[in-house]
Amino acid sequence: MNDKDRRSMPLFGIGIVMKLTELTARQIRYYEENDLIHPERTKGNQRLFSFNDVDRLLEIKNYLDKGLNLAGIKLLLTDEDSNVEKTEEKEKALPKEKKSVLTDKELRAILRQEITEANRFGKANLRQGELARFFVNR
DNA sequence: CTTCTCACA
DNA sequence: TGTGAGGA
Numbered sequence: 001m002n003d004k005d006r007r008s009m010p011l012f013g014i015g016i017v018m019k020l021t022e023l024t025a026r027q028i029r030y031y032e033e034n035d036l037i038h039p040e041r042t043k044g045n046q047r048l049f050s051f052n053d054v055d056r057l058l059e060i061k062n063y064l065d066k067g068l069n070l071a072g073i074k075l076l077l078t079d080e081d082s083n084v085e086k087t088e089e090k091e092k093a094l095p096k097e098k099k100s101v102l103t104d105k106e107l108r109a110i111l112r113q114e115i116t117e118a119n120r121f122g123k124a125n126l127r128q129g130e131l132a133r134f135f136v137n138r
Numbered sequence: 139c140t141t142c143t144c145a146c147a
Numbered sequence: 148t149g150t151g152a153g154g155a
Contacts, residue, residue: 026149027148029143044141045141
């Protein structure tokens with residue numbers, strides 16, 4: 001068994017995750033509803049989170065502090081999932097003319113950069129959902 | 139006692 | 148997001 005398997009192994013209940021992430025059960029469940037995390041379930045329907053899930057929750061909390069809404073965070077976090085490859089393949093399949101100027105991967109990289117920058121000047125410059133809207137309406 | 143879903147004076 | 152109900 002490798003590290004990758006360990007990180008995705010369902011190990012902790014919501015109680016432990018709450019302490020680890022400093023988030024309320026309500027928030028954690030709400031983020032799951034919005035597909036930002038996908039914890040496994042026990043036979044009794046109890047959530048079981050992996051190290052990856054905890055890491056993601058921590059990232060979500062950071063982005064939230066930086067003024068992003070769930071929609072925006074979802075777009076940024078979509079990376080680590082198997083979506084990148086899909087997007088890149090789809091991008092390659094397109095004829096040059098119809099290719100978007102930037103791939104989703106590149107766009108996300110730019111957004112991260114902007115967020116980091118905005119963070120240096122203070123999140124006041126970043127209004128709620130601004131980045132998400134930019135992303136969606138591109 | 140903890141977690142789950144659903145709903146909202 | 149919080150909170151309470153009602154069940155597991």
